[in-house]
Amino acid sequence: MSYDIADPDLAGQGRARIEWADRSMPVLRQIRERFARLRPFAGLRMAACLHVTTETANLVRTLAAGGAQVALCASNPLSTQDDTAAALVREYGISVYARNGVSRAEYYRHIEQALQIRPDFVFDDGCDLVNTLHMARRDLLATVKGGCEETTTGVLRLRQMAADGALEFPVVAVNDTDTKHMFDNRYGTGQSTLDALFRATNTLLAGKTVVVAGYGYCGKGLAERARGMGARVVVTEIDPTKALDAVMQGYQVMPMAEAAPLGDVFLTATGNRDVLRREHFERMKDGAILANSGHFDVEIDVRALERLAVAVNRQVRPHCDEYVLPDGRRLVLLVEGRLVNLGAAEGHPGAVMDMSFADQALTAAWLVRHHDSLAPGVYEVPAEIDEEVARLKLASMGVAIDRLTSEQEEYLTSWRSGS
Structure with a gap:
């Protein structure tokens, strides 16, 4: 395992903060337990360019629990939590290339280092990793089967790439799913x-x-x-x-x-x-x-x-x-x-990132199953994933909702009923 982090001795502090965030991420925790049983990512390599925060650490733990080999770099030079990076390396065995306050050159060097894993799937937050693949590391494109994009800016760039015929593999716009943008963004x-x-x-x-x-x-x-x-x-x-x-x-x-x-x-x-x-x-x-x-x-x-x-x-x-x-x-x-x-702060609270990263994790599992049938382009998160995340989140909050009766279902699916 290789890595480039600021201070490995911060690992204990980082682990405590990661576990604190995990308390507020019950949906992702359930998915991690499911992945540990089913191992949907066994033998797969995943490169992620995301904000290296405690919440992201719990997503990476979830991917690793599913059997993936993960390499993580930062999607912003100032967002990295150095103790979180140290804990991912020392406590969880993840290859991390991220230090707070790096230069632009170092930022892109870290992306290059994460890509050395020769990924099967990629996770991006802003499209810099995908852009690097297409502009500087085209030799790796043949192995990439698909990816996920986390943020509005990245989705805008990806849609333009697709419109120009430049995008070489399918990417799911996780940002655009309701349980992400309605809560994470807002x-x-x-x-x-x-x-x-x-x-x-x-x-x-x-x-x-x-x-x-x-x-x-x-x-x-x-x-x-x-x-x-x-x-x-x-x-x-x-x-x-x-x-x-x-x-x-x-x-x-x-x-x-x-x-x-x-x-x-x-x-x-x-x-x-x-x-x-x-x-x-x-x-x-x-x-x-x-x-x-x-x-x-x-x-x-x-x-x-x-x-x-x-x-x-x-x-x-x-x-x-x-x-x-x-x-x-x-x-x-x-x-x-x-x-x-x-x-200047710690980013979004774990309770809201719980849904965003649950979307990421479940979408990754869906991509593994379906990438062979997807042409290069930008795709929406399947509606059933969005609904599952919302239901799991409500359940974790102790909130129950109504269900349709058989008569209501028939009414909604029939054109024969008049007013």
């Missing part, structure tokens, strides 16, 4: 982003104006939680339907150029680049806080901010860089514009 991103904001800045949201860029599921979660903390929330959007939804939820909706001078806190969650750029920085008030909850560090145009600033006060607080503009105004950028909820 409740997970909402809570973990504000958690990161509070840890980094200790700011009070009550009475402040929070500008949320993007009103997809992540943006909905950000807006809901900020409003719940007493903030005035402004939403910016390019999609008229989503903008209309935000208006009818009671939020102010306007272009970013109009929101720029109003906001005390700016949170981006669009999956696109340059959402906050020079023309907006020039209009922002002194002390405005800028944070990104999109996967890649392109939503805030940091280079434009650097060119505009006359001075940069690094680490005025942990994870906070202060950019001083020519007129003396100061803008505070969190975690270099990278994914704030994992750079």
Whole structure:
């Protein structure tokens, strides 16, 4: 087993935190016990490029329990929990290539190291591993039978690859299943982003104006939680339907150029680049806080901010860089514009990642059974997996729901019954 981690001696601390997260992940734990009995991945090699956190560790443990040989690298240079990486290596025997704060070159070197396993299946969070396979390691494509993608940004990239005829194997868009995006994206991103904001800045949201860029599921979660903390929330959007939804939820909706001078806190969650750029920085008030909850560090145009600033006060607080503009105004950028909820906090709570990673695990087992019948392309998670995860989660929470009677089932499946 090979690995590249920061400090193997952190393994004991990491194991304790992994086990703590596992307490909040009963659905994944049930699946892990099932996989340990059935061994659906026996003899298979899996490469995963995911956030190396305690919750991810429990997914990797589940794949390994099913018989897989797993190699894990990080999907973000700042999200790795070094104690978690150490525990995966020392306590669970997983090959991990991840250290917090690595350079861009080291980040891609770790992806290359994870691919040395010559994977049969891949797991990605942002499409960097899949992109590396297609751009730099095409010699490995022949062995890859399929993959899963965890996040909105990655799915967007994969669909474009498929549209261009470039994608060489089937990939399941786990992000798009209801038990993932309705909960992970909305409740997970909402809570973990504000958690990161509070840890980094200790700011009070009550009475402040929070500008949320993007009103997809992540943006909905950000807006809901900020409003719940007493903030005035402004939403910016390019999609008229989503903008209309935000208006009818009671939020102010306007272009970013109009929101720029109003906001005390700016949170981006669009999956696109340059959402906050020079023309907006020039209009922002002194002390405005800028944070990104999109996967890649392109939503805030940091280079434009650097060119505009006359001075940069690094680490005025942990994870906070202060950019001083020519007129003396100061803008505070969190975690270099990278994914704030994992750079300044611990990411989503285990209870919500329980569903996302249950989707991943069950989809992996489905892919193993069905990959031979799938052409290269992007696929949805089968509906029965989504429903199983939801039912298991409800059961773990002690919640029961109704079932259709035979008469109701007949009514729903027959066109002969009138009103």
